[in-house]
Amino acid sequence: MKALRRSYLFLVLLFLYAPIAVLIFYSFNAGDTRAVFGGFSLRWYEALLNDRAILSALYVTLTCAALATIGATILGTLAAIGMHSMARGLRDLFMNVTNLPMLMPDIVTGISLMVLFIAVRRFVPLSRGYATMLFAHITFDAPYVVFSVLPRLRRMNPNLYEAALDLGARPKTALIRVILPEITPGVITGALLAFTMSLDDFVVSYFTSVRPQNLSMLIYSMTRRRVPPTINALSTVMFITVLTLLLIVNYRGSSDARQKRLQADSLKLGGS
Numbered sequence: 001m002k003a004l005r006r007s008y009l010f011l012v013l014l015f016l017y018a019p020i021a022v023l024i025f026y027s028f029n030a031g032d033t034r035a036v037f038g039g040f041s042l043r044w045y046e047a048l049l050n051d052r053a054i055l056s057a058l059y060v061t062l063t064c065a066a067l068a069t070i071g072a073t074i075l076g077t078l079a080a081i082g083m084h085s086m087a088r089g090l091r092d093l094f095m096n097v098t099n100l101p102m103l104m105p106d107i108v109t110g111i112s113l114m115v116l117f118i119a120v121r122r123f124v125p126l127s128r129g130y131a132t133m134l135f136a137h138i139t140f141d142a143p144y145v146v147f148s149v150l151p152r153l154r155r156m157n158p159n160l161y162e163a164a165l166d167l168g169a170r171p172k173t174a175l176i177r178v179i180l181p182e183i184t185p186g187v188i189t190g191a192l193l194a195f196t197m198s199l200d201d202f203v204v205s206y207f208t209s210v211r212p213q214n215l216s217m218l219i220y221s222m223t224r225r226r227v228p229p230t231i232n233a234l235s236t237v238m239f240i241t242v243l244t245l246l247l248i249v250n251y252r253g254s255s256d257a258r259q260k261r262l263q264a265d266s267l268k269l270g271g272s
Contacts, residue, residue, distance in 0.1 A: 011109035020239060027232035044233040054234060057218040064188030064214060067199040068137035073177040073191045075138065076145025081179065083146070098147075101140045109140055117208060140204060141194035144253065148190030152183040189249055196245045200238060 013179050027045070031038030048054055101109060113136045120126055151211065160182070164174035180187075202216035214240060219231060 024236045027236045032151040033089045044229045048233045059212040062210045068198045069195040071138040072141035072194045076142040080146045080149035098143045106203035110204040114207040128210050135210040137198045145190030149186040152186035156182045190247045
């Protein structure tokens with residue numbers, strides 16, 4: 001039975017990562033085609049750095065992801081704090097509403113935002129471009145921040161904020177000096193998740209922006225004609241970047257869980 005489980009796991013991992021391994025392997029191909037491997041070379045990585053269209057798309061991707069992360073982190077953190085202080089029924093309602101952008105298919109989110117921006121054009125001169133793509137990224141990034149911050153708020157001592165107010169601190173000061181330091185790990189984890197989701201988004205960006213293009217949109221437009229070898233190098237860089245960010249998020253999550261267990265063990269030892 002154990003051998004069967006291992007074989008099944010091996011097949012699943014093989015189907016998931018074999019195509020990516022082949023892509024990474026051929027990104028170092030010195031030849032011009034995928035069918036023939038002409039030896040190891042950094043030729044296509046050098047071509048990647050000299051391609052103005054790719055560099056422009058990279059700039060759009062990074063700046064949009066960074067700005068969306070900042071906006072989503074601020075909005076998501078404030079929303080999580082507000083939801084945490086609500087009554088249970090109202091909090092559950094807002095939790096379900098916050099769940100919707102994460103549960104809906106990306107194509108539904110993209111089309112609905114596109115229709116919204118087209119409707120807004122009747123009142124505001126807003127064309128589909130960088131600004132609309134940024135607003136869309138903030139929209140689907142914010143829920144990830146909310147669900148990263150809420151567990152930290154639940155574990156926080158609820159009397160700390162009220163004690164700060166009793167000692168003379170203003171609500172703003174208590175928020176900055178008491179609450180934010182307690183939930184900082186959750187805020188950072190949510191920000192990393194938001195940046196990762198924004199970095200490799202295609203569907204929502206495709207429906208909410210015509211120009212400029214991010215990397216995902218550029219790759220799609222290039223593959224509609226002919227897949228140039230630089231796509232292998234670009235996809236490899238994007239995969240490694242996203243994988244690194246996800247590993248950091250998972251490491252922070254495991255570190256927080258380990259710290260929580262250590263605190264619980266210390267409390268048990270202190271009580272005994």
